[in-house]
Amino acid sequence: LLCNLLFSLGLYAQVQVSGKVTDASGATLPGVSVVVKETTIGTVTNSNGIFTIPNVPSATSTLVFSFIGYATQETVVGNRKNIDIRLAAADNQLSEVVVIGYGTAKKSTLTGAVSQVDSKIISVQANSTVTRALEGVVPGIQVASIDGQPGLDMGIRLRGAGSTSQNSSNALIVIDGVPTEYPNALASINPKDIESISVLKDAASTAVYGSRGANGVVLVTTKRGSRGKLNISVEARTGFNYLGGLRFDLIDNAKDIYEHAWLSIYNSARYGVNGGSSTDGKFTTNVANPNMSHEAAGLFASAHLFDYTGSKTNFAQNQLGNYMAYEVPGAVYTTTGSGANASATMSGAYLIDPATGKLNPNARQLWEAGSYKDYFFEKMFRQEHAISASGGSDKMDYFVSVGMLEDPSYIRGSTFKRYNARTNVNAQLTSWLKVGTNLGYSMRNTQSPATRFGRNPGTVQQNVFRWVNGQNQLVPLFARDLQGNIRKNPNGTDMVSDNANDTYSPLGVQPGSFPNGTxxxxxxxxNLIDLLDKD
Incomplete structure (x- = not known):
């Protein structure tokens, strides 16, 4: 029994292996990865190319030597304690063929500045345009977009900005040897139909295109058939487009808005210098010597929640806009101000409790604040389908594909649809005659919510983000009546709140306007809905 135990321990004992790694000329290679195969045990060679692994599991273990630019090599440890390895240079990358402006060339003989993007990198991404797949993939390329509209190409710059016009600085797009003369060329191609993309950066590669290639050239090569039996590929992708979590942290709850407004009025009335809302050019306030007591300031803030504008004697509509999203039982509204600036002072009962600065528990909410983001930021279904067939013989090869893409944006009124078909057929009729056809069809349908005011609407009324982030969050998207219900247009549709006094308010009632205020x-x-849906 003792002999068997000693034999078992010896069989599974760890061994230490050292050695040196050099290249074909005998020069040492620092930084070579040396790993025990199918384990996490390993090390790297030092500056002299020497390595040591003290815990190789057994003599039957295999060491794997790998280094960038060299062929990976494996060896079984066996009874050896010292293993010297000579790595051979990998020549497979140098034999790759790349497409350049005037044909093709091997990397080993290529002297120009060319970067190539493999089709696997392009097709694996869910993008409506190939330009988005180039972002961060090609060294030295700058890809930028004015907006995030699906189906529109991003600007591609290889040599910086050579003109004050963005389009004049973009690289030339060449598809299967044909320079494109229309915008959004790469958004019209199904990424699944692309074999490779070569980015030509230097003058030698782009000389054939003359002045059109002054900003660099992007060469797109579509797929072709290969010798072999019929190969059918079917791919389907589905998902959702929606706004991510990184957004402005807005106060869009009516309760919070009213309570913060009450607090600002309270602080201004009690601590404001000279009784005003500002510090009157000073860097201190009357915290040490308040203008009034806590009780008086609380009552003042509750009474003048909607009509305090910095003065304790002259009252008018403030930035709350008289939007009363609650019904307060027992409240009395005394009109202050006049015309479009009319508002009211509350008494009897208050929306905000004067003692606590919190919402009156008896108040009944009529509508939700912050309704714009819930309506204009949507969760949209995205789908992409593609089917292709390829094959060939000694005399003929073919590639046929069809595809469709529906890629709506999460912003209402922003959609993109594309339908594609492509046929590449080549035939060797005789020893001296070869014929072929390369046909592509694309139908695009793009709806952009910014076309009326250009690609970048800025702060104009068609910018959805301006409405969502810059709008008074108390303003309801749809006009409300006395009971908080949505008002209807004469044709029975919901009335959009697109003008003053569309929504009922008990504040700012004037002669002839009863019971609706201002x-x-x-x-x-x-009407933002009409702008986005009918643009």
Whole structure:
């Protein structure tokens, strides 16, 4: 029994292996990875090419030597304690063929500045345009977009900005040897139909295209058939496009908005210098010597929640815009101000409790604040389907594909659809005659919410983000009546709140307007839904 135990321990004992790694000329190679195969045990060679692994599991273990630019080599440890390895240079990369402006060339003989993108990198991404797949893949390339509209190409720059016009600085796009003369060329191609993309950066590679290639050239080569039996490929992708979590942390809850407004009025009334809302050019406030007591300031803030504008004697509509999203039982509204600036002082009962600065628990909410983001930022279904067939013989090869893409944006009114078909057929009729056809069809349908004002609407009324982030969050998207219900247009559709006084308010009631008061105009006097849906 003792002999068997000693034999077992000896069989599984770890061994230490050292050695030296050199190249074909005998020069040492530092940084070579030496790993025990199928384990995490390993090390790297030092500056002298020497390595030591003290815990090789057994004599039957295999060491794997790998280094960039050299062929990977494996060897079984056996009874050896010292293993010297000579790595051979890998020549497979130098034999690759790349497409250049005037044909093809091997990397081993290529002297120009050319970068190539493999089709696997392009097809694995879910993009509506190939230009987005180039971002971060090709060294030295700059890819930029004015907006995130699906189906529109991004600008490609290889040599910086050579003109004040963005389009004049973009690289030339060449598809199967034909320079494109129309915009969004890469958004019209199904990425699954692309074999490779070569980016030509230097003058030698782009000389054949003259001045059109002054900003560099992007060569796109589509797929062709290969010798062999019929190969059919079917691919389907589905998913959702929606706004991510990184966004402005807006106060879009009506309760929070009113309570913060009350607190600002309270601080201004009690601690403001000279009784005003500012510090009057000073860097201190009356914290040490308040203008009024806590109780008086709380009552003042509750009474003048909607009509305090910095003065304790002259009252008018403030930035809350008279939008009362709650019904307060027992409240009395005394009109202050006049015209479009009319508002009201509350008494009897208050929306915000004067003692606590919190929402009156008896108040009944009529509508939700912050309704714009829920309506204009949507979760949209995305789908992409492609089917292809390829094959060939000694005399003929073929590639046929069809595809469709529906890629709607998460912004209402922004959509993109594309339908593709492609046929590449080549035949060797005789020893001196070869014929072929390369046909491509693409139908695009793009709806952009910014076309009326250009690709970059800035702060104009068609910028959805301007509405969502810059709008008074109390303004409801749809106009509300006395009970908080959505008002209807004469044709029965929901009425969009696109003008002043569209939504009922008990504040700022004036002669002839009873019972409806005065509310401020939304961000713009515009029906945003119509702008986005009918643009």
């Amino acid at each position: 509310t401020s105009q939304p961000l713009y006097a515009t």
